[in-house]
Amino acid sequence: MELVTPHIGLVVWTTVSFLILLTILGKFAWKPILGAINERERFIEDALLKAEAAKEEMSRLTNENDALLKQARAERDVILSEAKKLKDQIISEAKDAAHTEGARMIELARIEINNQKAIAMADVKNQVATLSLEIAEKVLKEQLADQQKQNELVSQLLKEVKL
Known part of the structure; x- marks a missing residue:
């Protein structure tokens, strides 16, 4: 049981040693440790403030x-x-221009067709007139070549004419 119960001398020397160690630590170690802890705390606060500012930014x-x-x-x-x-505007303008140009081309074609038709009709009339004159000339030459036929024609025309 001697091991479990401490002697008074041991308690006193342990207390004295502890107080000396506490004084030495208080003078030399705690100030730098507390300073480092405070500095670390300020650094962390600054980092948190900067992080919050960065988050807001x-x-x-x-x-x-x-x-x-x-x-x-x-x-x-x-x-x-x-x-x-x-x-849409360009397409609309192009359609309008195409319709206008198409109508103009159709009108020009119609005019050209009418002109060609008139020319063809005039040509046909000229040919008919020429052919009619040639036929009449041949018929008259044939009828007037014979004296008896001329007399018959004159007498027939005289009968038809009423004075």
């Missing part, structure tokens, strides 16, 4: 990015809308 930049993206989409939609309107 990231949030602000994200909001700005979203706004710019929305604006770019709106501008894209406007540009696409204008391009579609311009395309």
Whole structure:
């Protein structure tokens, strides 16, 4: 049991040693340790503040990015809308021009056809007139070649004529 119960001398010397060690540690070790702990605490607080500032800046930049993206989409939609309107206008103008040009070409063709028809009709009339004159000339030559036929023709014409 001697091992379990300490002697008074041992307790006193242990207490004295502990107080000396506590004084030495208080003078030389605790100030630097507490200073390092305080410095580390300040460093961590600064890092947290910087992280919070960076988080706020990231949030602000994200909001700005979203706004710019929305604006770019709106501008894209406007540009696409204008391009579609311009395309429709160009197509409409091209159709109108094609219809106008087609109508003009049809009218020119109609005029040309009428001109060619008139020329052909005039040519046919001239040929008919020429042929009629040639036939009449041949018939008259044949009828007037014979004296008896001439007399018969004159007498027939005289009978037809009423005075």
